[in-house]
Amino acid sequence: MGTKSVIDKTVRDTWEIDAKLNSVEKACKVLGVNYAASQPRWEPYKLLLYETGSHFLPHVDTEKVDGMFATIVVVLPSRYTGGEACISHNGVDTTHDCSQTSLNTTTVMAWYTDVMHEIKPITSGYRLAISFNLIHTTNSLRPALGINAAFVRKVKEVLLSWVEMQEGSEVLEKIVFLLDHRYSKANLRGSALKGLDDLRVSLVQQVCNEVGFSLGLATVVCRLVGSPVGEGVYRGRHRREFPDGKHDNGDIDFDYIEKRIIAIEDFVDLDGNAILDRLPVGIKTELIPLNPTKRLENEDPDEQEYQGYMGNYPGTLRRWYRRTALVIWPEENSYYFVYQGKGLCYACHTLDKEDSPDAGLAEWILSQAAILPTSCIPAVCRAAIRWNDKALWGRAVNTLFWHKGHPLLDNEGLGQAFDAFGFEGINQFLSHVLKASPRSEDSLDLITGLEALLRRYDDPEAISSWIRKQRDDTRPMIVAPGDSPNTAETQTRPVEDHSERKRKGLHHDGDSADVT
Numbered sequence: 252m253g254t255k256s257v258i259d260k261t262v263r264d265t266w267e268i269d270a271k272l273n274s275v276e277k278a279c280k281v282l283g284v285n286y287a288a289s290q291p292r293w294e295p296y297k298l299l300l301y302e303t304g305s306h307f308l309p310h311v312d313t314e315k316v317d318g319m320f321a322t323i324v325v326v327l328p329s330r331y332t333g334g335e336a337c338i339s340h341n342g343v344d345t346t347h348d349c350s351q352t353s354l355n356t357t358t359v360m361a362w363y364t365d366v367m368h369e370i371k372p373i374t375s376g377y378r379l380a381i382s383f384n385l386i387h388t389t390n391s392l393r394p395a396l397g398i399n400a401a402f403v404r405k406v407k408e409v410l411l412s413w414v415e416m417q418e419g420s421e422v423l424e425k426i427v428f429l430l431d432h433r434y435s436k437a438n439l440r441g442s443a444l445k446g447l448d449d450l451r452v453s454l455v456q457q458v459c460n461e462v463g464f465s466l467g468l469a470t471v472v473c474r475l476v477g478s479p480v481g482e483g484v485y486r487g488r489h490r491r492e493f494p495d496g497k498h499d500n501g502d503i504d505f506d507y508i509e510k511r512i513i514a515i516e517d518f519v520d521l522d523g524n525a526i527l528d529r530l531p532v533g534i535k536t537e538l539i540p541l542n543p544t545k546r547l548e549n550e551d552p553d554e555q556e557y558q559g560y561m562g563n564y565p566g567t568l569r570r571w572y573r574r575t576a577l578v579i580w581p582e583e584n585s586y587y588f589v590y591q592g593k594g595l596c597y598a599c600h601t602l603d604k605e606d607s608p609d610a611g612l613a614e615w616i617l618s619q620a621a622i623l624p625t626s627c628i629p630a631v632c633r634a635a636i637r638w639n640d641k642a643l644w645g646r647a648v649n650t651l652f653w654h655k656g657h658p659l660l661d662n663e664g665l666g667q668a669f670d671a672f673g674f675e676g677i678n679q680f681l682s683h684v685l686k687a688s689p690r691s692e693d694s695l696d697l698i699t700g701l702e703a704l705l706r707r708y709d710d711p712e713a714i715s716s717w718i719r720k721q722r723d724d725t726r727p728m729i730v731a732p733g734d735s736p737n738t739a740e741t742q743t744r745p746v747e748d749h750s751e752r753k754r755k756g757l758h759h760d761g762d763s764a765d766v767t
């Protein structure tokens with residue numbers, strides 16, 4: 252019989268922390284300390300009680316004892332707001348805010364002594380924390396941040412040689428690196444990563460930002476299909492299914508595995524924004540480890556399905572293993588596999604976040620605009636305004652301004668362009684767009700809208716004469732002089748113009764070339 256503690260809350264009803272402080276081992280892992288080599292000892296240093304308004308200004312921790320290399324802070328369950336821990340080193344800043352769950356969770360943080368850290372003011376309640384010194388006790392090399400720096404240097408070397416290889420022919424599009432933990436779809440984002448995964452990804456991210464690589468997360472799904480052996484085979488004469496995690500592995504196993512199928516799903520960026528539902532992957536080249544099923548086969552599957560005995564043969568056993576992976580790729584490869592197809596929405600989303608010009612991305616979106624004009628054209632126009640690039644705005648509107656007879660920019664979008672570039676800056680593009688309209692009644696609607704928008708500008712004469720000219724140019728040839736332009740009806744275009752437009756469909760790329 253084992254021992255079991257019985258908790259009688261009438262006798263003792265308290266929070267408690269085990270004096271063994273298991274978190275030390277975990278903290279060492281996160282810090283990248285070789286626990287066996289360093290055999291670190293910990294000693295309590297201070298109990299800190301912060302009340303509303305309390306804070307701790309940025310500082311590094313002094314080495315209070317010989318061999319001390321890090322601090323561990325245990326934030327005890329206590330209700331407070333504010334009190335974020337801001338940690339910075341080598342130009343990398345991170346903030347940990349544990350206030351939301353502070354009442355009933357214990358948070359453990361650790362940093363090397365030479366890392367700058369700060370506790371922001373508590374805005375309400377109390378924050379109770381104990382700090383510990385972490386001390387190296389053996390003759391092996393003392394743990395230091397330099398070890399992470401060596402990792403960062405190595406990663407940088409690898410990525411830079413990948414860039415060099417890009418110039419060759421057969422190069423990898425991306426690398427898919429299996430992480431230690433499995434994260435649910437809802438937790439597929441950088442901020443949800445734990446332990447070593449978190450450390451590795453944040454170190455790799457530093458290098459990626461520096462050398463122009465992007466990072467994402469995805470779920471690697473390994474499916475094994477084969478014949479079973481085991482007691483369950485003979486007992487299960489009917490189909491049996493084992494929902495997620497609830498199977499009995501001792502009961503049944505593979506006699507032989509016929510197929511190992513790997514798919515990559517739920518590809519997201521580090522903020523958790525969906526990129527693609529399914530990511531094609533070169534199984535033989537892009538995965539690390541190269542053969543993940545070998546590693547997973549000995550572990551418990553996430554799902555298992557067994558058909559049961561089928562007549563004379565034992566039926567098919569299927570197992571699924573799902574693991575989270577870090578996806579790394581050179582930014583310029585984004586066009587080929589991140590943004591393609593359904594990823595075009597994601598490309599527009601990425602463009603919306605670009606404050607500094609990314610001409611390559613804008614050009615690529617324009618080149619694909621016919622696939623998704625309603626997202627692409629407004630996104631490029633918004634970027635052009637942010638980047639103060641009038642020519643890009645002009646090219647975007649002239650690429651594909653009309654979609655199913657509707658202009659792709661609404662009054663708000665047009666108003667923003669007038670504000671950014673002025674009437675004189677963009678009227679030439681709009682004249683061209685109006686000429687390219689598939690139907691003159693749509694042009695007339697747009698002119699009426701523009702007239703209202705332009706009322707706020709200073710040069711009413713120049714504007715009204717431009718408006719007049721646009722109306723005249725749009726006026727149907729057969730309408731008698733003096734007729735109100737707004738009553739102009741469908742018979743609006745010279746016949747040859749219609750046929751020309753039909754041939755070109757809605758693409759006006761050809762037209763746009765001469766307007767710059």
Ligand SMILES: O=C(O)CCC(=O)C(=O)O
Nearest residue numbers: 299307312324370380382
């Ligand atoms: O309260 C904290 O989380 C940090 C305490 C600290 O930085 C220190 O004791 O040196």
Ligand SMILES: [Fe+2]
Nearest residue numbers: 310311312368
């Ligand atoms: Fe400190």
